[in-house]
Amino acid sequence: MQNEASTADQNADNLRRAAIDRSVKGPVLFLFTNAAFWLMASTLMGFIAAVKLVSPGFMDWGSWLTYGRLQPAHIDALVYGWGIQAGLGVALWLMARRTAVVLKGGQGTLITLGVLWNIAVTVGIFGILGGGNRSIEWLEFPQGVWPVMLGIFVVYAFKIVSMAAKPDRTEGFMVSTWYILAACLFFPWIFITANSLLNNMELGALGAAINSWYVHGVILLFFVPIGVGSAYYFIPKITGQPIHSAQLAQMGFWMLVILGGWTGMQRYIGGPLPAWMPSIGAMAGVLLLIPVGVVGLNHHLTTLGQHSQVGSSPTLRFTFFGALFYPVSGLVLALLSASWSGMALQFTHAWYGYQIVAVYGFFSMCVFGAIYYIVPRLAGCEWLSVRLIRNHFWFSVYGIGTIVVTSVVGGIQHGGGLNDVANWNSSFWGVVMNSRPYISARAVAWALILWSNFWFLIHLMLMVAGLGRRSSAPTLLSHDHEDLPVTEGAKA
Secondary structure (H helix, E strand, C coil): CHHHHHHHHHHHHHHHHHHHHHHHHHHHHHHHHHHHHHHHHHHHHHHHHHHHHHCCCCCCCCHHHCHHHHHHHHHHHHHHHHHHHHHHHHHHHHHHHHHCCCCCCCHHHHHHHHHHHHHHHHHHHHHHHHHHCCCCCCCCCCCCHHHHHHHHHHHHHHHHHHHHHCCCCCCCCCHHHHHHHHHHHHHHHHHHHHHHHHHHCCCCHHHHHHHHHHHHHHHHHHHHHHHHHHHHHHHHHHHCCCCCCHHHHHHHHHHHHHHHCCCCHHHHCCCCCCCHHHHHHHHHHHHCHHHHHHHHHHHHHHCCCCHHHHHCCHHHHHHHHHHHHHHHHHHHHHHHHCHHHHHHHCCCHHHHHHHHHHHHHHHHHHHHHHHHHHHHHHHCCECCCHHHHHHHHHHHHHHHHHHHHHHHHHHHHHHHHHHCHHHCCCCCHHHHHHHHHHHHHHHHHHHHHHHHHHHHHHHHHHHHCCCCECCCCCCCCCCCHHHCCCCHHHHC
């Protein structure tokens, strides 16, 4: 009798999860697919921009393909085309699963808003390439675009927050829910504040400081919470082990929330700002090593004894390595923030390396892991090719690692050349030439990532079209499909 009751409960739970997945299928798959297209566009522009730093005459087809336009278009496509869309897709699915709330209406509205978001990003990217760059980092889009994007984000965030407000299933401590809610609530505040001040006021040097605060805020209060929240959901889910320490998880969350909004102005150490502004930013940037270390330790202890699953589960492999990039991003941020190193690294290639390791190395790898888990449950089929998943993983890891290492090491050399007294009366060309090997390596790295993202996009489109593998066995990386055991643990 007990076995029959357990089976009935399991069947009811499966039906409930299936109903939740059906309710969010359209919006989530739409966001993932369009985000993947923008990821391809961003990596292509990143590759061309890196080559142009070494060979400016490469693809010299007009002013719209100059480095000054390609580079901001590349970053904005990565942030708004890929990052925000993919993050909202993961947040919507995670919150629905965590709260057991079936999205009973509004799917069509969410898809329509997704179309408008992509139109807004397209207008913004073409505006930059056409010469409309406003020279405000991560806010280069034409002024008329940002209110539209804000309204769309608020509607998505409202849907996600409303699920948490009235959950159909009440559980205990759910740290992943906290992080998702933080991302949904903090981004509108950061976005409104930065755009309102920078678009309507003549702020001079303070405007540059606000701009830097905005970039750090989006990274630390949107991308990091989505990435950490996803990792806190999928690592216990795949390993079958609960989060090791709820106390460590709470500590990591609250320290990030408290310190994340104080960073940014340390980028202008020694600049024409009140000394307390960059000093507080520097202190917060270094202190963030504590929550970064706490989260990393908690993830490690949660996977203790289950590291073998990293080799077999696509979701766990991407999430695990994405989580490893989190402390790397924290270390790079600390180097950029500390007074003894920040002044040497400001305005160098190290700043680009930090953006890439945070947005692509940490956030995107965690989102890739989430996509490899979520899409089969929405599309009703399994991933077609283990080889494509492996290639996507290894090309991404090699590419990101190369960009981060060369950007930081190149930034140290770049900063040393800029601050060397012996070079003050010399041509700047010598400093540029010393950076060429690092930029060449960056171009090769983006080529590797571009190749992997092309096949990821194709793979994802086949899944969304329902052309995946028809099997009850999950796509694992360490076995051939014929040898896969069909067990409840494997399905999870």
